[in-house]
Amino acid sequence: MDMMRPMPLPAVKEGAAPENAAIAMSVRDLRAGYGAAPVLKGVNLEIREKTVTAIIGPSGCGKSTLIRCLNRMHEAIPGATCDGEILLGGRNALAIDPVLLRREVGMVFQRPNPFPTMTIAQNVAAGLVLNGVRDRALIAETVEKSLRRAALWDEVKDKLDAPGVGLSGGQQQRLCIARALAVEPRVLLLDEPCSALDPIATGRIEELLIQIKDQLTVVIVTHNMQQAARVSEYTVFMLMGEMVEYGLTRRMFTQPADKRTEDYITGRFG
């Protein structure tokens, strides 16, 4: 080797986020609300595949409504309205049976909600069983795989038959993530998944999101801007039902393009 030639340095890792990544979901002119009150006023968004997209914005900006539209939970609310286009891999999500759609677009909520009467293993297997899977070996295999992906396996492998609700809050939330992952969704939606958790449990969930994004697309609604900055490659900033800015997280948190984004992320309003 030519000793005079400097060793090539590894390329600076820019947090992956290829700008030409395939589009997992497209939202076009999405308008949604409750009765006559509009919440989303024409949102356009392209969610890139196998990335983490964070949605931030002050309370009432429509971020939870947006995420709930993505797997059609929103329209389950009496009086809710939803208009526009949502595409999942090119298919019209609004024309797919909502139950089938939710298999591909899973959701984890703010408060961990394991099924109270089920064991840890039954909780994870619930989606499979509901879908008619009876093969015990396949179920056991999926339970283990999903719990591993949710970074919970080591903590629960010896008590799979214990009640799910007996776990700590952070573990329960990871159990819910394992439950969502068990049906192999293409997209995982998380609505403020850490707001009821302590910083250690929050850190575990964030690590887990970073791990699983190689396998699926993650969309997370969060009030915690540092969390958005830590886990996501793309950030959406919403304000009063409109999408103000959407772009690479690393850019948004150092050099936002819109004054309103700057004011929000620097804590000057909201």
Place this chain on the structure above:
Amino acid sequence: MKRQFDADLEDLRARLLRMGGLCEEMVHYAVKVVVDRDDSHLSKVQEWERQVNGLHIDIDEVCLRLIALHQPAAGDLRLIAAAIKINSDLERVGDQAVNIAETGVYLLKEPKIKLGDIPRMVEVAAGMLKDSLDAFARGDVELARDVIRRDDEEDRLKSQTFNELVTLMQSDASAIQRGMDIILIARNLERIADHATNVAEDVIFMVLGKDIRHSAEKI
């Protein structure tokens, strides 16, 4: 309602400008030792250096505290990042001023020697330092660009001074020690101009989020 964080950022700006003001005074009086051949200014310069060193540590502490407690983003983050860098540039300006004053005191014991373009170099470097600090205070990108442009003039004057003194030293061996000292002072002034250039680059980053260091892009 004014947020505490905004008041803290204001305080950070004020500390940096206080430090910058001290550095300007230090350069002014350090050069007087050389040009006016007056060693009474050395003690002032040394006292200000102690103050600058204190502020150097204070400002770093303030920046770290603001980052740790507030997790700043966007413009606030850029201000704090710029402040950390400007802080270290100003501390170096202070050191260069002390070097100039100390060399000046040494030169007083020797016969007078010609100063080459030193007076003009002082003018350019001091002007760049002042304007870089004004650009920081006002977030004035145009003024910052102007400071960066002036650095070439300082480099040219330094080379001219080098050449002039080398010629002198070649013809008069007794002038070598003094000639070397003047060259060192020219080098100190050129470094002060470089630090002012760094400050100006940081101002542009702070305001526009654009990193122009080491770029071929013309200002």
